[in-house]
Amino acid sequence: xxxxxxxxxxxERVQEALRRRVDQLVSRGIVPKLVMLVxxxxxxxLGHVRRKARFARGAGxxxxxxxxxxxEGPGALRSAIGRLNEDDEVDAILVQxxxxxxxxxxxxxxxxxxxxxxxxxxxxxxxxxxxxxxxxWPCTARGIGELLELHEIGVRGKVACVIGRSPLVGWPIAQWxxxxxxxxxxxxxxxxxxxxxxxxxDIVVSAxxxxxxxxxxxxxxxxxxxxxxxxxxEDGPRGDVDPGAAARASWITPVPGGVGPMTVAMVAQNAVDxxxxxxxx
Amino acid sequence: xxxxxxxxxxxERVQEALRRRVDQLVSRGIVPKLVMLVxxxxxxxLGHVRRKARFARGAGxxxxxxxxxxxEGPGALRSAIGRLNEDDEVDAILVQxxxxxxxxxxxxxxxxxxxxxxxxxxxxxxxxxxxxxxxxWPCTARGIGELLELHEIGVRGKVACVIGRSPLVGWPIAQWxxxxxxxxxxxxxxxxxxxxxxxxxDIVVSAxxxxxxxxxxxxxxxxxxxxxxxxxxEDGPRGDVDPGAAARASWITPVPGGVGPMTVAMVAQNAVDxxxxxxxx
Numbered sequence: 019x020x021x022x023x024x025x026x027x028x029x030e031r032v033q034e035a036l037r038r039r040v041d042q043l044v045s046r047g048i049v050p051k052l053v054m055l056v057x058x059x060x061x062x063x064l065g066h067v068r069r070k071a072r073f074a075r076g077a078g079x080x081x082x083x084x085x086x087x088x089x090e091g092p093g094a095l096r097s098a099i100g101r102l103n104e105d106d107e108v109d110a111i112l113v114q115x116x117x118x119x120x121x122x123x124x125x126x127x128x129x130x131x132x133x134x135x136x137x138x139x140x141x142x143x144x145x146x147x148x149x150x151x152x153x154x155w156p157c158t159a160r161g162i163g164e165l166l167e168l169h170e171i172g173v174r175g176k177v178a179c180v181i182g183r184s185p186l187v188g189w190p191i192a193q194w195x196x197x198x199x200x201x202x203x204x205x206x207x208x209x210x211x212x213x214x215x216x217x218x219x220d221i222v223v224s225a226x227x228x229x230x231x232x233x234x235x236x237x238x239x240x241x242x243x244x245x246x247x248x249x250x251x252e253d254g255p256r257g258d259v260d261p262g263a264a265a266r267a268s269w270i271t272p273v274p275g276g277v278g279p280m281t282v283a284m285v286a287q288n289a290v291d292x293x294x295x296x297x298x299x
Numbered sequence: 300x301x302x303x304x305x306x307x308x309x310x311e312r313v314q315e316a317l318r319r320r321v322d323q324l325v326s327r328g329i330v331p332k333l334v335m336l337v338x339x340x341x342x343x344x345l346g347h348v349r350r351k352a353r354f355a356r357g358a359g360x361x362x363x364x365x366x367x368x369x370x371e372g373p374g375a376l377r378s379a380i381g382r383l384n385e386d387d388e389v390d391a392i393l394v395q396x397x398x399x400x401x402x403x404x405x406x407x408x409x410x411x412x413x414x415x416x417x418x419x420x421x422x423x424x425x426x427x428x429x430x431x432x433x434x435x436w437p438c439t440a441r442g443i444g445e446l447l448e449l450h451e452i453g454v455r456g457k458v459a460c461v462i463g464r465s466p467l468v469g470w471p472i473a474q475w476x477x478x479x480x481x482x483x484x485x486x487x488x489x490x491x492x493x494x495x496x497x498x499x500x501d502i503v504v505s506a507x508x509x510x511x512x513x514x515x516x517x518x519x520x521x522x523x524x525x526x527x528x529x530x531x532x533e534d535g536p537r538g539d540v541d542p543g544a545a546a547r548a549s550w551i552t553p554v555p556g557g558v559g560p561m562t563v564a565m566v567a568q569n570a571v572d573x574x575x576x577x578x579x580x
Contacts, residue, residue, distance in 0.1 A: 124430040128423075141426030142409075148425040148466045149405040175489050183477060185429045196464060201490040208456050208480040215482070 020243070020267035025161075025276040028168050029283040033077050036283075039290055040078035050293035051080040052136065052286070053102055055095060056114040058085035063114045066282075070112070074286035081286075088118040096129050103131040109296060110136035110289035115186060124185070133296055136288045139186060147193045153295065154288040158187050159194035161280030162223065162244055164287075171242055171269060174199030179215045181205045181232070181258070182225035187246060191223055212236075224258035234262030243270040246277045301524070301548035306442075306557040309449050310564040314358050317564075320571055321359035331574035332361040333417065333566070334383055336376060337395040339366035344395045347563075351393070355567035362567075369399040377410050384412040390577060391417035391570035396467060405466070414577055417569045420467060428474045434576065435569040439468050440475035442561030443504065443525055445568075452523055452550060455480030460496045462486045462513070462539070463506035468527060472504055493517075505539035515543030524551040527558045 040050060052074050054067045067083050074081035086095050095113070102108045111134045117123050124141070132140045138147075138156040146152045155163065166173060178200040182188025192204045203215045213236040216222045222237050225246035237243055237259075247258030257273030264270045271277055321331055333355050335348045348364050355362035367376050376394070383389045392415045398404050405422070413421045419428075419437040427433045436444065447454060459481040463469030473485045484496045494517040497503045503518050506527035518524055518540075528539030538554030545551045552558055 124427075124432070141430070142423045143426065144429040145422030145425030145427075146405075147429075148470050149422070150466075151405070175491055185431070189429050196485060196487075199489040201484070201486050201496070203482070203484045204477060205482050206477070209482040210456055 020264040020270040023165050023169060023242075023244070023269050023271045023276055025165060025271060025279040028165050029073070029279040031168065032164065032280075032283040032287060033073065036077040036287055036290060039294075043290070043293065044078065048293065048297050049080055049107075050078075050109050050290050051082070051107055052110040052112065052289040053082045053084060053108050054112040054114060055084050055086060055098060055102075057088055057118055059088050059118070060114075060116075063116075067112070067114050069282050070285045073282050074289065077286045077290075079286055079289060092117075092121050092126060095126065099126075099129045103129075103134065108134065109293035110134055110285075112136045112285060134292060136285055136292060137186075138190070138288065144185070144190070147190065147197070150197050154291050155194055155284075156186065156190035157284035157288060158225075158246060158277065158281045159190040160284045160288065161277060162191060162246070163194055163198070164284070165244075165271070165277070165280050166242075169269065173221070175201075176220040177201045177203065177218060178221040178223060179203045179205060179219035180223045180225070181209075181212060181216075182227075182246070184225070188225040191225060191246070195221070195223075222259070226258050228258055229256040230258070230260055232259040232263065234260040234265065237263045237266055239266045240268045241266065243267045244277060245271050245273050248273055248278065301545040301551040304446050304450060304523075304525070304550050304552040304557055306446060306552060306560040309446050310354070310560040312449065313445065313561075313564045313568060314354065317358040317568055317571060320575075324571070324574065325359065329574065329578050330361055330388075331359075331390050331571050332363070332388055333391040333393065333570040334363045334365060334389050335393040335395060336365050336367060336379060336383075338369055338399055340369050340399070341395075341397075344397075348393070348395050350563050351566045354563050355570065358567045358571075360567055360570060373398070373402050373407060376407065380407075380410045384410075384415065389415065390574035391415055391566075393417045393566060415573060417566055417573060418467075419471070419569065425466070425471075428471065428478070431478050435572050436475055436565075437467065437471035438565035438569060439506075439527060439558065439562045440471040441565045441569065442558060443472060443527075444475055444479070445565070446525075446552070446558070446561050447523075450550065454502070456482075457501040458482045458484065458499060459502040459504060460484045460486060460500035461504045461506070462490075462493060462497075463508075463527070465506070469506040472506060472527070476502070476504075503540070507539050509539055510537040511539070511541055513540040513544065515541040515546065518544045518547055520547045521549045522547065524548045525558060526552050526554050529554055529559065 071081040178195040180192040221242045223244040245257035245259045352362040459476040461473040502523045504525040526538035526540045
């Protein structure tokens with residue numbers, strides 16, 4: 019029976035370590051500040067940024083939430099980003115996705131100052147990944163990395179099957195595994211038989227948002243299973259992986275309580291890293 | 300026995316089509332101009348840029364080679380890039396790699412104006428790949444794509460095993476296949492058994508620069524084999540794939556005369572595309 023990769027407990031450990039770093043910065047007069055921009059009309063997104071703010075404040079950062087009205091159009095959000103780019107006290111800016119329907123997310127993210135881009139999603143930051151030296155890894159990828167590291171699960175030389183290739187989640191995760199020495203099989207909607215590949219992987223990462231996509235028998239005995247998907251069904255939140263896979267896996271993330279809390283934690287950790295880089299901490 | 304994916308002949312067809320596009324631009328007073336920067340001390344690189352210039356001129360572009368002295372340091376090259384960025388008549392700039400030992404290539408490429416970056420290697424352009432909309436694909440990736448397309452070899456739903464993950468070659472190739480609907484297995488130096496994966500692939504792309512890396516029996520019957528590697532040995536140039544693989548493959552690129560000429564051709568094609576985008580052609 020697999021051991022749980024408990025994201026909540028890991029996030030608490032991250033928060034403690036972070037608090038010590040923030041204390042040191044504050045003692046030198048540097049107060050790391052994170053500002054998050056979110057649509058006032060998107061309840062789910064508001065919930066996400068509140069969790070991110072709560073975690074960041076718990077680690078000693080200043081964390082602000084600023085809402086925008088979709089009716090004011092993308093120009094107003096671009097202006098808000100521009101002001102935060104210029105504000106020397108702001109270390110980290112997060113634009114909570116998804117943006118209102120029809121808005122161009124890639125374009126919006128390209129207006130962030132790359133050295134304040136806490137999610138690491140500015141095109142230039144994504145590009146740095148190809149050269150193996152991002153400023154900060156996108157939060158989900160980094161969260162998975164920290165979760166593995168805290169449990170001393172190595173990646174180098176392993177085979178990682180990553181399902182999903184969204185620019186925000188699946189793509190950076192695949193890049194993270196590659197940069198850390200794994201052979202990566204990247205599957206997606208056009209992959210005829212995903213199970214062919216999950217069965218051969220030491221580490222299965224599913225970021226498709228499709229409940230039950232990976233069957234209990236479709237991971238190999240001893241595999242590490244990271245379930246990034248979370249879908250809200252009538253029976254509550256469900257991951258991509260059949261929970262029965264726990265019978266074969268060596269490690270598995272619960273849903274919820276696995277990757278989610280670590281993603282939240284990495285927003286604060288990235289913000290502190292960006293603060294230290296920009297202000298010489 | 301495999302059919303040859305003849306890059307020389309395909310490049311000729313590209314050149315003809317390109318010449319017609321350039322003629323149209325010229326008739327409107329727009330002359331596409333490509334400038335290539337290369338170390339005067341690097342004979343192999345000089346050979347590459349001369350081939351690129353010859354092809355581009357054959358398609359009707361203005362193509363200039365400007366050499367720099369390594370002894371003048373990276374600052375002089377950065378200044379040269381800056382002047383070309385500002386020069387409205389220059390549509391496309393190529394910095395021939397590798398740079399002199401110890402120079403930071405990623406940093407140098409980041410000084411290019413992204414909309415004149417003919418190799419598509421500016422960090423911002425690499426980042427756009429993650430969002431599935433590069434201005435232009437890096438030349439090797441695009442060259443392979445055109446070669447497949449000219450031979451009506453589809454990619455969507457296929458399994459592509461890409462060996463190598465260099466930011467200039469292996470990485471963009473893997474991204475190209477992913478963007479075109481292939482399931483990608485990306486192997487590299489830390490992959491314990493590359494043959495495990497090449498044997499399962501519909502398309503094998505090797506960009507490792509290691510002669511004989513892929514054995515004749517290590518591709519599956521009917522596979523498409525793209526050999527990007529080229530190593531100059533005492534017995535002449537050799538690819539990564541044992542030529543005996545032609546007995547099993549359905550299609551195979553010769554080395555030399557496969558991917559190389561198409562990479563050269565794509566410099567001119569990307570330059571014309573950038574010209575048309577920037578000057579409204």
